[in-house]
Structure formats: C-alpha cells, structure tokens
Amino acid sequence: MGNCDIGLIGLGTMGSALALNIAEKGFDIAVFNRTTSVTRDFAAEAGPLADRITPAESLQALVEALKTPRMILLMVPAGKVVDDQIAALLPLLGPDDLIIDAGNANFNDTNRRMAELPGRFLGIGVSGGEEGARHGPSIMGGGPRANWDRAAPILTAIAARYKDQPCADWMGEDGAGHFVKTVHNGIEYADMQLIAEVYGIMRDGLGMDAAAVAEVFRGWNEGPLQSYLVEITAEVAAASDAATGGPVLDVIVDAAGQKGTGRWTAIEAQHLGAPIPVIDAAVTARNISALRARRAEMQAIFGAGPQPITTDAPEMAVLEQALICGKILCYDQGFGMIAAASKQFGWSLNGAAIARVWRAGCIIRSAMLDDMASALEAAPDAPLMAAPTFADHLKRTEGALRRVVALAALHGIAVPAHSAALAYFDAMRTARGTANMLQGQRDYFGRHGFERLDDGTKDQHGPWAG
Numbered sequence: 001m002g003n004c005d006i007g008l009i010g011l012g013t014m015g016s017a018l019a020l021n022i023a024e025k026g027f028d029i030a031v032f033n034r035t036t037s038v039t040r041d042f043a044a045e046a047g048p049l050a051d052r053i054t055p056a057e058s059l060q061a062l063v064e065a066l067k068t069p070r071m072i073l074l075m076v077p078a079g080k081v082v083d084d085q086i087a088a089l090l091p092l093l094g095p096d097d098l099i100i101d102a103g104n105a106n107f108n109d110t111n112r113r114m115a116e117l118p119g120r121f122l123g124i125g126v127s128g129g130e131e132g133a134r135h136g137p138s139i140m141g142g143g144p145r146a147n148w149d150r151a152a153p154i155l156t157a158i159a160a161r162y163k164d165q166p167c168a169d170w171m172g173e174d175g176a177g178h179f180v181k182t183v184h185n186g187i188e189y190a191d192m193q194l195i196a197e198v199y200g201i202m203r204d205g206l207g208m209d210a211a212a213v214a215e216v217f218r219g220w221n222e223g224p225l226q227s228y229l230v231e232i233t234a235e236v237a238a239a240s241d242a243a244t245g246g247p248v249l250d251v252i253v254d255a256a257g258q259k260g261t262g263r264w265t266a267i268e269a270q271h272l273g274a275p276i277p278v279i280d281a282a283v284t285a286r287n288i289s290a291l292r293a294r295r296a297e298m299q300a301i302f303g304a305g306p307q308p309i310t311t312d313a314p315e316m317a318v319l320e321q322a323l324i325c326g327k328i329l330c331y332d333q334g335f336g337m338i339a340a341a342s343k344q345f346g347w348s349l350n351g352a353a354i355a356r357v358w359r360a361g362c363i364i365r366s367a368m369l370d371d372m373a374s375a376l377e378a379a380p381d382a383p384l385m386a387a388p389t390f391a392d393h394l395k396r397t398e399g400a401l402r403r404v405v406a407l408a409a410l411h412g413i414a415v416p417a418h419s420a421a422l423a424y425f426d427a428m429r430t431a432r433g434t435a436n437m438l439q440g441q442r443d444y445f446g447r448h449g450f451e452r453l454d455d456g457t458k459d460q461h462g463p464w465a466g
C-alpha cells in the first residue's frame with residue numbers, strides 16, 4: 001500500500017493544473033498519463049510541489065502508490081476514453097476503491113457507469129478552465145452521497161471560494177453533477193453568444209474598432225454585467241497580434257469549436273420538454289459559424305447581411321441593458337431546465353445551491369449569480385424571471401432588448417440569442433397564446449382532440465371531424 005491520498009489520470013490542460021492544486025493544498029497525489037514523457041515532464045517541472053507528487057509510469061504503479069481504500073480522478077476526454085480507462089483500472093482495484101470522473105461527461109453515460117459500478121463511481125463537473133483548475137475551480141458532484149463525502153475533503157479544499165464558502169457541493173444522485181455541469185456549459189455558450197452578438201453590433205453596425213469595443217466591455221465589467229466572460233471579452237478585444245500589430249480578433253477565423261456539452265444541453269432539454277431557446281440559439285450559431293465556405297457563397301449571392309446603423313444608433317447603455325435582459329432570460333431557462341430534470345429524475349436539485357457553486361471559480365461566474373442564489377433561496381419553485389429582483393431588471397431592460405433586436409433585424413445583423421430571448425419573454429408573458437390553432441390543426445388532420453377553454457372538457461373534436 002502506498003501513501004498517496006489520491007491518484008489522477010490524464011495530465012492534460014485540466015489534469016495537470018488540478019494535480020498541482022491538490023498537491024498545493026497539502027495532499028499527496030500519484031499521477032499517470034498515457035504518454036509517459038508527459039508524466040516525467042510534469043514531475044520535473046512541479047518545483048517545490050514535487051515532494052507531494054508521485055509520478056507513475058503504469059496504472060499498476062499508480063494504484064500501488066495509493067492509500068486504501070483508493071480514490072482515482074480521471075481527467076480525460078469524454079466517452080469511450082473514460083470507459084476504456086475504467087476497464088483498464090478495474091482489475092487493479094479493490095471493491096472499496098472509488099473512481100471519480102472529473103471530465104465533462106454526458107450525464108447519461110455517468111448514470112450508466114454508476115449502475116455498472118455501484119458504490120464505486122462518482123461523476124463530478126469541474127469548471128474554471130486551466131486557471132480555475134490550478135487555483136480553485138467550481139465543482140459539481142453527483143453520485144452516492146457517501147462517495148461524495150469521501151472525496152469532499154480534497155474537493156472542497158481545492159475549490160474556489162466565494163466569501164470563504166467553497167464552490168464545491170454535492171448536487172444529487174446518479175449523474176446529477178455532470179448534468180448540472182452540462183447546463184452550466186449550455187449557459188456558458190449562451191452567455192458567450194450574447195456577448196459576441198453585441199460585439200457584432202458594435203463592429204458591423206456602429207463601426208467600432210477592437211480597442212473601442214474593449215473599452216466598453218471594460219466599463220461594463222464594473223457594473224451589473226460584472227463577470228469573468230465580460231472581463232475576458234475586454235481582454236480579447238484589447239489584445240494585439242504580434243505578426244500584424246493589429247487586433248488579434250481581426251486574425252481569428254470566425255468559426256467556433258465545440259466539444260459537445262452545449263449540444264448535450266440542447267438535446268437533453270428537448271427530452272425534458274424544457275424550453276431553453278437562448279441556449280439552443282447559441283449552439284446553432286456555433287454550427288452556422290462552422291459553415292464558413294457556405295456563408296461566403298451565400299454572401300456572394302445575396303450580398304453581405306450587416307449594414308451600418310446610420311440612424312437611431314443605440315447608445316452603449318442600450319446595448320448593456322439588452323445584454324442584461326438576454327442574460328437573465330438565459331439563466332431563467334437554464335434554471336428552469338434544472339428544475340425540470342430534478343422532477344423527472346427525482347434528484348431534488350437545489351437551484352440556490354447550484355447558483356452558489358457557480359459564484360466563483362467557474363467560467364460563468366458573475367456578480368448576478370449571488371442575487372440569483374438569493375432569489376432561488378427565497379422562492380425555490382418559482383421561475384427566476386418572476387423573482388422580484390429579476391422581474392424589476394426585466395421590466396427596466398426589456399425595451400432595450402426589443403430595440404436592439406429590431407435594429408439588428410433592420411440592418412441585417414444576426415442576433416439569434418437576443419432574438420430568442422425576446423421571443424421567449426414575449427411568449428412567456430402571453431397568457432392566451434396561439435397553440436389553440438395548433439390543436440385545431442392537429443385535430444383536423446389526425447383527430448388528436450383538444451380541450452375546450454370554456455368548460456375544460458378534454459378529447460373534443462371540431463366540426464371538421466367526420
């Protein structure tokens with residue numbers, strides 16, 4: 001038996017930073033990486049933390065370096081790699097040893113693994129990118145509570161802190177931790193897309209250069225929009241390219257990558273029947289961004305979409321308010337999806353606790369999340385948009401969102417996330433919608449039946465039915 005408190009497999013961007021974080025917090029850690037040279041380099045470059053790090057060049061050596069019962073963190077790409085790694089580890093482990101998948105995972109896979117390894121598997125979502133992993137990520141745990149409690153001393157020690165409270169918590173049974181991380185990433189996509197759309201209006205509609213864009217976002221980061229994403233947006237816009245001397249933004253290809261978590265959120269929302277149109281729009285926008293050649297062909301046929309906004313140009317404060325409005329509606333949808341999953345899967349997910357875990361360390365951390373935590377604490381079953389603080393925000397900023405969407409539409413500037421947010425807002429506050437027409441159509445062609453508005457009788461048919 002070895003003397004390391006925990007093992008870690010996968011010394012990539014996240015795994016290496018997490019391992020250093022764990023060592024820095026005073027835990028002894030054994031590390032293994034598929035490519036052995038990476039393990040050697042990692043140990044050689046660990047500086048004063050090297051004393052707490054045991055580099056292992058085989059899984060057997062990793063397992064032998066650990067105290068029993070063992071805990072092993074996986075920080076490798078989602079999917080088959082995780083299954084393969086578990087299969088390779090299992091013959092080396094005892095019945096009380098715990099495997100913790102700390103990468104992004106589809107929560108359905110986590111549910112399956114939990115069932116295949118009863119009591120021996122934990123799925124945790126870790127957010128914060130490389131810097132967060134190194135100095136304090138946000139951690140969303142899922143699986144048997146007893147397993148979380150076993151790992152919690154290490155996980156809470158390495159997590160970010162918000163006013164001295166660790167941003168690490170148990171979300172619920174099964175794949176609840178990975179589910180919450182997936183929704184976090186869906187919100188991340190939407191938050192980023194909303195920001196990118198405002199940048200588009202500034203650049204294409206208002207003719208602002210990158211430095212001016214940076215200045216505006218820097219200012220917004222001092223107000224209600226204060227957040228990591230707004231902060232880094234300012235830094236990205238301000239950065240110069242070494243080769244051209246111009247803004248880095250001007251040399252970056254406009255096609256967004258994606259590893260799948262946003263798509264998982266959109267797919268799962270459809271399974272749950274939970275409306276998340278701002279997140280859907282953000283995922284679709286990334287898909288469209290990837291069709292670069294097609295977009296160039298269409299521009300050649302139809303002419304460029306974006307036109308300068310020469311009259312009625314929005315002030316920066318209007319753009320700021322539109323962004324605030326879109327952001328609140330996006331979070332309303334994310335927390336709504338979490339509530340729907342909680343009901344569907346019997347997880348008792350706690351919206352306030354989730355908002356608290358997201359206040360520091362993670363990519364979507366922002367000043368607004370503290371208010372969201374309070375709102376969800378005060379009224380756990382109510383939609384976020386109905387909470388007094390956020391209803392007030394929406395009432396104040398709705399006009400700006402409407403104006404920005406209208407101006408963008410008139411000037412050929414695509415703002416799908418803002419448009420989706422506005423349509424959601426309008427639909428959600430319309431007590432009498434238009435689905436009566438859908439029900440009439442369904443009954444007409446398929447005798448599907450409808451419910452009468454006047455007396456509530458169900459399975460009624462219209463006069464068209466034979």
Ligand SMILES: NC(=O)C1=CN([C@@H]2O[C@H](COP(=O)(O)OP(=O)(O)OC[C@H]3O[C@@H](n4cnc5c(N)ncnc54)[C@H](OP(=O)(O)O)[C@@H]3O)[C@@H](O)[C@H]2O)C=CC1
Pocket residue numbers: 009010011012013014015033034035038075076077078081085102103104105126127128129130259
């Ligand atoms: N980067 C980020 O900002 C975040 C990433 N994550 C998640 O963390 C996990 C790791 O991501 P990240 O560190 O960025 O990824 P990297 O690509 O930087 O590292 C991947 C790691 O997995 C190992 N690996 C890859 N394929 C295999 C395989 N077939 N068998 C064994 N090991 C393998 C690599 O080893 P080798 O050196 O041999 O290639 C490397 O150690 C992913 O699930 C990701 O989604 C979560 C939050 C944030």
Ligand SMILES: O=C(CO)[C@H](O)[C@H](O)COP(=O)(O)O
Pocket residue numbers: 104126127128129185188257258259260261262363
């Ligand atoms: O989980 C993360 C942040 O929270 C990862 O950075 C993830 O890779 C981001 O997603 P994508 O690569 O699809 O943009």
